[in-house]
Amino acid sequence: MASVSMNHDSLLDSFLSTIPIKNENVLVGYSGGVDSTVLLYCLNEEKKKFNFNLYAIHINHGLRGKESDADEIHCGKICKKWGIPFKSIQVDIKARSEQDGISLENAGRNCRRELFKEIAFKKKCSYVFLAHTLDDQIETILFRLFRGTGPYGLNGMEPMRKEGALVWCRPFLEKQKSELIHWAQARHLIWREDSSNLHMYFSRNRIRHELIPLIKSIFKDQFPSSLLRLRNISRDSLKTMLSLVPDKWKECFFVNSGTLFIDLKKMDHMKPVLFTELLRKPWFELFPDAGISDHEKIHNLYTLCHQKAQKQIVLPGQIRAWKDRHFMVISKMNTSLFKRSCAVRFTRTRDATSLPYKEAHHDFYRALLKGEKLHLSYAHDSSLLKKGFSCRYLRSGENLNTLFLDKKSLKNLFSEKKVPFCLIKSLPLIYYKKDLVLIPGVAGRNDFVKNQGALIEIEY
Numbered sequence: 001m002a003s004v005s006m007n008h009d010s011l012l013d014s015f016l017s018t019i020p021i022k023n024e025n026v027l028v029g030y031s032g033g034v035d036s037t038v039l040l041y042c043l044n045e046e047k048k049k050f051n052f053n054l055y056a057i058h059i060n061h062g063l064r065g066k067e068s069d070a071d072e073i074h075c076g077k078i079c080k081k082w083g084i085p086f087k088s089i090q091v092d093i094k095a096r097s098e099q100d101g102i103s104l105e106n107a108g109r110n111c112r113r114e115l116f117k118e119i120a121f122k123k124k125c126s127y128v129f130l131a132h133t134l135d136d137q138i139e140t141i142l143f144r145l146f147r148g149t150g151p152y153g154l155n156g157m158e159p160m161r162k163e164g165a166l167v168w169c170r171p172f173l174e175k176q177k178s179e180l181i182h183w184a185q186a187r188h189l190i191w192r193e194d195s196s197n198l199h200m201y202f203s204r205n206r207i208r209h210e211l212i213p214l215i216k217s218i219f220k221d222q223f224p225s226s227l228l229r230l231r232n233i234s235r236d237s238l239k240t241m242l243s244l245v246p247d248k249w250k251e252c253f254f255v256n257s258g259t260l261f262i263d264l265k266k267m268d269h270m271k272p273v274l275f276t277e278l279l280r281k282p283w284f285e286l287f288p289d290a291g292i293s294d295h296e297k298i299h300n301l302y303t304l305c306h307q308k309a310q311k312q313i314v315l316p317g318q319i320r321a322w323k324d325r326h327f328m329v330i331s332k333m334n335t336s337l338f339k340r341s342c343a344v345r346f347t348r349t350r351d352a353t354s355l356p357y358k359e360a361h362h363d364f365y366r367a368l369l370k371g372e373k374l375h376l377s378y379a380h381d382s383s384l385l386k387k388g389f390s391c392r393y394l395r396s397g398e399n400l401n402t403l404f405l406d407k408k409s410l411k412n413l414f415s416e417k418k419v420p421f422c423l424i425k426s427l428p429l430i431y432y433k434k435d436l437v438l439i440p441g442v443a444g445r446n447d448f449v450k451n452q453g454a455l456i457e458i459e460y
Contacts, residue, residue, distance in 0.1 A: 011183070012042045015171040019160070022051045025125040029116060030056040030079070030086075032071045032192035035131035035172065037078070038180045041189060043129060044082050057119050059112050060090040063104070064196055071192050078190070089115055105202055113288075120166055132157055132170045135177045138224045139207050141231055148295060150276055151241075154234035163288050242277065249274065253282045256371045258335050259422075260286050262328035264305055265362055272302050287317060287332075304328070324420045326362055327369065340368060340426040342440075342460045344391045348382065357441070360417035364441045368423055374460040376440050382454040389456070390431045394424055403429075405436050406445050417442050430456065 028043055030036045040056060047054050058075040060068050072088050079086035097107035116128050137156045144153040161168045172180065184191065200206050215223050252266045260282050267275075276298050297315050304313060304321065305328055312322030314333075321330040329338075356374060357364040367374055394400075400411035408416075414424060419442060430438040437448040440458045 011038070011175075012046055012171055015159070015169075016046055016050050019127070019167070019169070021127065024127060025053045025055065025123055026127045026129060027055050027057060027116065027120045027123060027125040028129040029112065029131070030058050030075050031131075031194070032058065032075045032078075033131075033194060034181055034184050034189075034191040035133055035177065037189055037191040038184050039129060039131040039172065040078075040084070041082070041184075041187070044084055055085045055087070055119070055123050055125065057116065058086070058088040059115060060088060061093045061108055061111075062090060063093055064194075067195060071194070074190075074192050087119060089119075091115070103203075105204060117166065126165065127167050127169055129169045129171065131172055133172045133175055133177045133180065134224075135208075137173050138212070138227060139204055141227060142207055142211065143204060150273060150295075151234045151238040152277060152280055154231055155238070156231055163284070238277065241274070245274065245278065249278060253278055254370050255282050255286050256369060257338055258286070258331060259338055260330040261369050262305060262330070263366055264323075264326045264328060267305060272299065275302050275305075286330075287319060301328075324422050325365075325418045327365070327420055327422075329420075329422055338369070338422045338426070340371070340460055342426075342428060342458050344428055344430065344440075345455075345457045345459075346386050346389045347455045347457060348386065359444075360419070360442050362418070365418075365420055365423060368426060368441075368460065369420070372460075374441075374458075376458040378438060378440065378444060378456045378458075379450045379453040380437075380448055380456065381450060384432060384454070386454075388433050391428050392431070393426075393428060400424075403436065405439065405443060413439075413443060428458065 026043065026047075028036070028040050030040050043054055056075070056079050058072055060072045062068055064071075072090075076086055076088060091111050093104055093108050093111060096111055097104045100107060100110070102110075119125075120128055141154060141156045144156075147153075157170055157173060159170055159173050196202070197205060198209070200209070219226065248266045249270055252263045252270070254261050254263075262279075270278075276295075279298075297313075300313050301315065301321055304311060304323055307323070310323050310325075312320055314320050315330075318333045319330060320333055321328060323329075356376065357367070364374075400414065401409050403410040405413055413419075414421075419427070427439050427442060429436055430440070432448070435445075438444040438456065440456075
């Protein structure tokens with residue numbers, strides 16, 4: 001354990017030296033407890049040396065009545081004393097818990113993350129600092145272990161994790177809480193004690209006050225070093241496993257326009273554990289506040305990927321997943337249907353047809369879903385008048401059984417060509433006079449498309 005005589009440089013100096021924090025705005029979560037008090041104090045002392053701006057945020061969960069209000073007042077006074085801009089927000093965690101159908105702990109965690117991100121955006125902060133300690137890390141790993149976590153879950157919390165333009169920093173993950181208490185006492189810092197930390201209603205408190213003391217009594221000096229060794233082994237094993245994954249499996253998962261897609265054709269023989277770990281990165285990129293720790297839900301998603309039926313399931317966080325031909329489509333319930341626009345030009349240039357993929361090819365659909373730039377050109381009889389051509393897209397609620405190409409309804413055509421439903425509004429319908437003659441990338445009327453002639457060019 002570190003000596004209490006150490007100065008603030010020994011707590012944060014090395015951590016801050018590793019990140020480009022100069023001239024940046026930094027937000028720190030300040031509960032008023034000893035951990036966040038030490039963190040706030042150290043950051044305030046370091047801000048001149050590293051030249052960054054510091055803001056503090058306090059979330060009043062309203063769970064302890066007057067005690068919660070007293071915490072808020074205390075934090076405001078400390079920040080005023082230290083000259084730190086301070087923002088406090090009151091939330092109704094009980095109502096949030098009931099609304100989302102989750103525990104108070106999860107509701108509080110989700111709410112804090114959302115508010116931290118909201119304030120960080122308003123203050124243009126690049127970093128959010130949180131005061132989790134080694135004690136918190138151990139509790140997290142044990143909590144996940146007994147819930148049946150996978151290799152990633154055993155990693156616990158990371159000292160730094162990037163989420164878009166925001167970096168979440170936890171510089172105290174290798175420091176014990178007792179270390180910070182001694183450090184704070186030596187400097188006569190004042191903090192608040194949260195009485196709810198003693199309530200056995202919360203599972204994490206029972207781990208802290210009942211399970212960990214029991215484990216220590218059995219394994220003595222082997223704990224927590226043995227648990228941290230397991231963490232390191234799991235982390236290295238996961239890293240090695242992912243480095244051996246074939247590229248085609250890595251390419252299964254991609255994100256575009258607020259939607260996560262899984263290419264089912266590239267998923268052959270992928271095992272569930274690898275599916276979960278490869279899904280994790282794009283999932284958190286798109287749904288950072290919705291975890292994927294519910295193994296039953298992930299198993300259902302994996303099973304759905306291998307079923308022939310075009311079904312859908314609802315996942316935690318108001319996320320839905322549905323099978324769309326040879327793709328799995330995952331998005332928030334309120335996300336509008338995927339749609340791409342394209343430019344269509346009718347030219348008199350005589351040239352040969354040019355298609356990057358065979359018509360109605362899986363790779364064409366994949367490229368559209370990924371948002372790749374595409375150029376398609378079709379040749380037609382140059383004697384056809386340019387003014388006779390027109391282009392439109394399918395309208396909402398339009399009956400595909402009433403539209404025909406080569407005497408085949410679009411409903412049957414799209415089914416035959418395996419066109420994903422989420423793409424049909426992105427496909428231009430090209431008419432000559434009143435007749436539908438071409439759906440670029442999918443099909444054209446047999447007597448319309450030529451090997452050479454005047455061109456119709458489509459650019460996505």
